[in-house]
Amino acid sequence: MARKGLRICMVVCCVLIIVVTIILVTISLTILKPKDPDVSIHPFGLDNFQIIQPNATTVPLGLVITIVNPNYGRFKYRNCTGYLSYHGAMIAEAKLVTGIVPARSTFNITTIAGIMNQKLMDDTQFWSDAEAGTFNFKTKIALPGKVIMLKIFKKKATVQVACDLSFKLKLTSIIVHSSCISKIKL
CATH class of the missing domain: 1.20.5 (Single alpha-helices involved in coiled-coils or other helix-helix interfaces)
Known part of the structure; x- marks a missing residue:
């Protein structure tokens, strides 16, 4: 029995x-399968922004990077650097400090990119773009870190972000358009 x-x-x-x-x-x-975050870049402080400053080596450009995390795990990233390029030449760096993007939420990172204006103005297409009133930039950011699920599971990951950033100069304003593609690599 x-x-x-x-x-x-x-x-x-x-x-x-x-x-x-x-x-x-x-x-x-x-449910726990990682999804690519939605990332966008928005410049701020453009009211007093002057790209041509003859005596300055760098011109500060304020940027807000918005990350929408659709995942059930939070993402803790380490210090890293983002790059801004103009017609293939790197013209600015932006330092990003360590942070945590909470699960299923929106997170903003504020940083300053120091545009090397002499390098920008040395580009052969700069003056024709200035006459047209349109500047097109590309940004690249790699956020290395860890995905943390349920405070138990931790996995190394890198979020790769590539954005096209366009500035249209009007008489009274600057119109900015950004389009980003992001991928998470585990």
């Missing part, structure tokens, strides 16, 4: 382990 009870207990335990394993695998492949 005791052996029959032991067999029933073992069968029930095995079935339970199989069911729990199937549920955990299903959850990890659907």
Whole structure:
């Protein structure tokens, strides 16, 4: 009689382990599967922004990087540097300090990019772009860090961001348009 009870207990335990394993695998492949964040870049402080300053080596450009994290895990990134290029030449760096992007939320990073105005003005297309009133820049940022789920699971990840940033100069204002593509690599 005791052996029959032991067999029933073992069968029930095995079935339970199989069911729990199937549920955990299903959850990890659907809900916990990492999704690419939605990233956008918005310049600020453009009211007094002057790209041509003959005596200055760098011109500060304020940037707000908005990250929308659709994942169920938070992302803790380390110090890194973003780069701003103009027609393929790197003209500015922006330092990003360590931070945590909470799960399923929006997070803003504020930074200053120091545009090397002499390097910008030395570009052969600068003056034709200035006449047209349109400047097109590209940005690249790699945020290395860890994805943390349920305060238990930690996995190294890097978020790669590439953006096109366009400035249209009007008589009374500057119109900015940004378009970003981001990928998370585990």
